[in-house]
Amino acid sequence: xxxxxxxxxxxxxxxxxxxxxxxxxxxxxxxxxxxxxxxxxxxxxxxxxxxxxxxxxxxxxxxxxxxxxxxxxxxxxxxxxxxxxxxxxxxxxxxxxxxxxxxxxxxxxxxxxxxxxxxxxxxxxxxxxxxxxxxxxxxxxxxxxxxxxxxxxxxxxxxxxxxxxxxxxxxxxxxxxxxxxxxxxxxxxxxxxxxxxxxxxxxxxxxxxxxxx
Amino acid sequence: xxxxxxxxxxxxxxxxxxxxxxxxxxxxxxxxxxxxxxxxxxxxxxxxxxxxxxxxxxxxxxxxxxxxxxxxxxxxxxxxxxxxxxxxxxxxxxxxxxxxxxxxxxxxxxxxxxxxxxxxxxxxxxxxxxxxxxxxxxxxxxxxxxxxxxxxxxxxxxxxxxxxxxxxxxxxxxxxxxxxxxxxxxxxxxxxxxxxxxxxxxxxxxxxxxxxx
DNA sequence: CATTGTGAACTCATTCACAGCG
DNA sequence: CGCTGTGAATGAGTTCACAATG
Numbered sequence: 398x399x400x401x402x403x404x405x406x407x408x409x410x411x412x413x414x415x416x417x418x419x420x421x422x423x424x425x426x427x428x429x430x431x432x433x434x435x436x437x438x439x440x441x442x443x444x445x446x447x448x449x450x451x452x453x454x455x456x457x458x459x460x461x462x463x464x465x466x467x468x469x470x471x472x473x474x475x476x477x478x479x480x481x482x483x484x485x486x487x488x489x490x491x492x493x494x495x496x497x498x499x500x501x502x503x504x505x506x507x508x509x510x511x512x513x514x515x516x517x518x519x520x521x522x523x524x525x526x527x528x529x530x531x532x533x534x535x536x537x538x539x540x541x542x543x544x545x546x547x548x549x550x551x552x553x554x555x556x557x558x559x560x561x562x563x564x565x566x567x568x569x570x571x572x573x574x575x576x577x578x579x580x581x582x583x584x585x586x587x588x589x590x591x592x593x594x595x596x597x598x599x600x601x602x603x604x605x606x607x608x609x610x
Numbered sequence: 611x612x613x614x615x616x617x618x619x620x621x622x623x624x625x626x627x628x629x630x631x632x633x634x635x636x637x638x639x640x641x642x643x644x645x646x647x648x649x650x651x652x653x654x655x656x657x658x659x660x661x662x663x664x665x666x667x668x669x670x671x672x673x674x675x676x677x678x679x680x681x682x683x684x685x686x687x688x689x690x691x692x693x694x695x696x697x698x699x700x701x702x703x704x705x706x707x708x709x710x711x712x713x714x715x716x717x718x719x720x721x722x723x724x725x726x727x728x729x730x731x732x733x734x735x736x737x738x739x740x741x742x743x744x745x746x747x748x749x750x751x752x753x754x755x756x757x758x759x760x761x762x763x764x765x766x767x768x769x770x771x772x773x774x775x776x777x778x779x780x781x782x783x784x785x786x787x788x789x790x791x792x793x794x795x796x797x798x799x800x801x802x803x804x805x806x807x808x809x810x811x812x813x814x815x816x817x818x819x820x821x822x823x
Numbered sequence: 824c825a826t827t828g829t830g831a832a833c834t835c836a837t838t839c840a841c842a843g844c845g
Numbered sequence: 846c847g848c849t850g851t852g853a854a855t856g857a858g859t860t861c862a863c864a865a866t867g
Contacts, residue, residue, distance in 0.1 A: 403835080405835075405836055405837090406812075407836075407837095408836090409811070409812050409815050409816075410808060410812060412811070412815075413807070413808040413811035413812065414792075414808070416811070417790070417807075431847090431848065431849090432848075432849070433848085440792070441837095442837070442838060442839095443838095443848095444837075444838055444839070444840090444850095444851095445836095445837065445838075447848090447849060447850060447851085448836095448837080448838090448850085448851080450849095450850090451849090451850055451851070455849080455850070456849095457848075457849050457850080458844095458845065458848085458849075459843070459844045459845050459847075459848055459849045459850080460844070460845050460846070460847045460848050460849075461845075461847080461848070461849085462847095462848065462849080463849090475815065476811045476814060476815045477814040477815055477817065477818040477823070478811055478814055482810075482814060490708075490711075491707060491708035491711040491712065492708045492712070494704060494708065495703075495704035495705045495707065495708035496806075498704040499704070499705070499806070501790060501806070501807055502806075502807075502810075505807055505810075507807075507810055546817075547810070547813065547814075547817075570817060570820065570821070571813050571814070571816075571817040572813075573806075573809060573810060573813055577630070577714060579627075579652075579653070585820055586820075587813060587816040587817050587820055589809045589810075589812055589813045589816075591804065591806065591809055593709075593712070593714070593715075593786075593804065594626070594630075594714055594715070594718055594720075595623060595626045595627070596786060596802045596804055597695075597715075597718075597720055597760070597786060597802075598622070598625070598626035598629070598689045598691055599619075599622050599623060599626065599802055600760065600784050600785075600786055600800060600802045601689060601690040601691055601695060601760075601784070602622050602625075602688065602689045602690055603622075603784075603800040603802075604690065604759075604760075604783060604784040604800050605690040607783065607798055607799075607800055608783070610690070616857085618857075618858055618859090620858075620859095621858090644825090644826065644827090645826075645827070646826085654859095655859070655860060655861095656826095656860095657828095657829095657859075657860055657861070657862090658858095658859065658860075660826090660827060660828060660829085661828085661829080661858095661859080661860090663827095663828090664827090664828055664829070668827080668828070669827095670826075670827050670828080671826080671827075671866090671867060672825080672826055672827040672828080672865070672866045672867050673824065673825045673826050673827075673866070673867055674825080674826070674827085674867075675825090675826065675827080676827090
């Protein structure tokens with residue numbers, strides 16, 4: 398019944414992985430799953446699965462395993478994805494457009510409710526099937542009005558920090574940052590960075606090593 | 611003069627971060643930089659910077675610091691980004707289109723030289739300013755012809771594994787995987803996954819924690 | 824004498840091994 | 846009996862602290 402004893406960040410990432418696997422298991426009609434099976438499916442150690450879950454409670458039945466449906470519910474609750482999240486997108490380039498049209502977000506309860514750009518050429522244009530691009534200057538107002546809880550930054554690098562500041566000001570405490578700049582945010586605001594180029598750098602490094610270069 | 615004593619994966623990620631910061635420093639006219647300054651800029655510990663670099667050689671001058679230009683060259687060499695890399699894109703949806711048009715890739719030596727899709731509607735259509743969408747069945751042939759070294763998967767989840775298999779067969783040993791499925795690849799092939807939904811799950815978890823929910 | 828490079832100490836994360844229990 | 850839950854052991858990664866040195 399562990400509660401707050403310092404949870405590894407990697408545990409959260411794996412929880413997300415477990416969740417996805419549980420969806421597939423449920424879809425395939427499985428009712429129960431053992432830590433060993435989950436571990437095998439997710440390519441981790443069985444003790445790791447049990448330890449990860451153990452940080453948050455006792456969800457299993459000894460001698461039997463975990464109830465797929467119930468474990469899903471628990472993991473959803475832990476990750477706070479047992480609800481919908483309104484997102485606001487800032488920066489409507491190719492990437493921003495792709496994000497708005499991304500199928501998986503709404504399927505998982507992540508919904509874009511507004512999109513912003515500072516380019517007068519773009520403002521007012523429709524985006525995807527439900528949105529219209531709005532002026533970045535309206536961000537604070539719209540954030541309140543639409544109850545935006547997550548800000549997604551897909552701007553050029555120079556605009557990332559100013560946008561992050563505006564998002565904070567607008568009372569948004571969670572930012573998904575696709576720009577190449579790390580951003581600074583006030584205490585209490587959380588940021589996740591997704592940086593394609595870093596991943597490519599890691600990839601080429603590893604390829605070089607794998608080839609013994 | 612450390613050579614192969616087990617380099618942490620996180621070190622490579624930071625190296626990529628250092629590299630980007632060095633570019634900015636050079637642009638701003640700096641000739642030298644200390645581990646302390648780099649550390650401050652990259653929000654890490656100064657000893658961490660020195661240790662990370664120390665795995666690969668002695669690049670600094672005691673009492674002085676690191677030559678910005680020279681350190682850049684060394685880091686580029688380590689990451690194997692002191693050359694260009696030909697990439698092939700598979701799956702031309704919104705995301706694939708965004709990737710092809712991504713400015714930063716060519717600027718860093720990562721170039722898409724071919725794009726593939728299995729949808730007859732899409733095959734033959736132009737993509738970006740230089741490419742034409744080709745039939746996925748031509749993958750092996752084109753990979754050889756164009757010397758593709760990195761495969762980028764931006765397909766729906768169900769196609770990810772078959773595509774990964776085809777890429778391996780085609781002699782491509784590095785894969786950047788944007789699909790929601792983890793893929794299995796033969797020994798000697800390296801994969802980096804970029805999964806937006808996992809990052810959103812981590813974000814909501816951390817937001818929940820930050821808000822004390 | 825300021826700053827690097829690095830063994831040693833420490834902190835964090837994973838895995839083991841088995842007691843606890845349905 | 847089988848599988849979970851968890852303290853203890855191991856392993857990995859980070860930070861400290863200082864000797865080495867241009």
